[in-house]
Amino acid sequence: MKSVCLFFQVHQPFRHRRYRFFDIGNDHYYYDDYSNETIMRKVAEKSYLPTNKLLLNLADKLEGKFKVSFSITGLALEQFDLYAPEVIDSFKDLSKTGCIEFLSETYSHSLSSLKDKHIFKKQVKLHDEHIFALFGHRPRVFRNTEMIYSDEIGAQIAEMGYQGILTEGAKHILGWKSPNFMYVNAINPRLKVLMRNFKLSDDISFRFSNKDWSEFPLTAEKFVGWLESLDAKEEVINIFLSYESFGERQPKESGIFDFFENLAKKIVESPELKFATPSEVIEELQPVSAVNVPHAISWADEERDLTAWLGNNMQKEAFDKLYELRKRVEKCKNEEIIKDWNYLQVSDHFYYMSTKYYSHGTKSNQFNPFDTPYEAFINYMNVLSDFKIRLNSVVPENEVENEIASLHKIIDEKEKKIKKMEADIQRLRKGRKRKS
Known part of the structure; x- marks a missing residue:
């Protein structure tokens, strides 16, 4: 019987306001509260709340046979607390069903795993403490920001005590191998590696309502048929999505909620399939081999690399300038500065600077607050300049x-x-x- 491992990412950044050059040294508040609240309320009402309600009903109706896992960033939890506390309550209700597993992640959805092991570890610890305080759950499985993974990152995750990690089943890594097995880290085999089946995941997340898609309309019967027709030897099907896929990326009018409800029921009814959390998969299955990932991969774009966040000189400069401050931030005891430091690390800031998606005035996504990547870069560097002035006032550089x-x-x-x-x-x- 094949295990269906269903995972959702939940993340929202604190977006910066238009921070001008003349604000540097004069105004130390960086955030666009109106946009942050408006976007959070919109996504909560269209996606988080109705999907959580559906999952709660499925957990009840399917009598413990429905399983799902989440990684929720600390910044998302902070925004829920500020703008939509009912979302936290709905996640608490879900956690009581016993059908939910919360995964570990970086608190700020940061790229710290690529830069500094100490900061990375601190971010992860902060995240797990927050998850435990809210839900009484200590994560055993890790999911890095944007599913970024390499052999070295995996080895560090193993050292930190995690049993497994979720990442992308990238073609250039797997080659002829299938993502529908469990693997182990090439450096430390104690860490189990679950790899996303990107085709099946993206069929739901991106292609579901695309009328030009050859498989449109996608029905629960059709999708379960695909799962059941996979090679009999394959053991786990990892369907990893952003939670906004339900109700936001794929609107309610597309039928996405009805599809998902029917899909869950048909998987439970299937004699060949069952739901399982990542921890259950790790305990039940034996790995087939090590997976070698010498250079970091992610779940972004066709390349499955880091270029969405660190692909141009602007992104690299902003990234390097930010982490040049890390040693002095470690000495800082000012809570406001530490909070802003965490918010500055969010990967979205670097994503807004990407020139990969920018052509003829188009934005990289609808929640990008900037008209161009150059504007995003200038705005971020202005904020960083002011932050450095504040940091210098409490932890001088020389x-x-x-x-x-x-x-x-x-x-x-x-x-x-x-x-x-x-x-x-x-x-x-x-x-x-x-x-x-």
């Missing part, structure tokens, strides 16, 4: 900046005293006028 920081502190203290004295003078003047 002796000169230490002196400057001390002078700034003296000036700030004097300004506060002047404002207090001005307020006292105004109060005394008002008191005299009343007496006269």
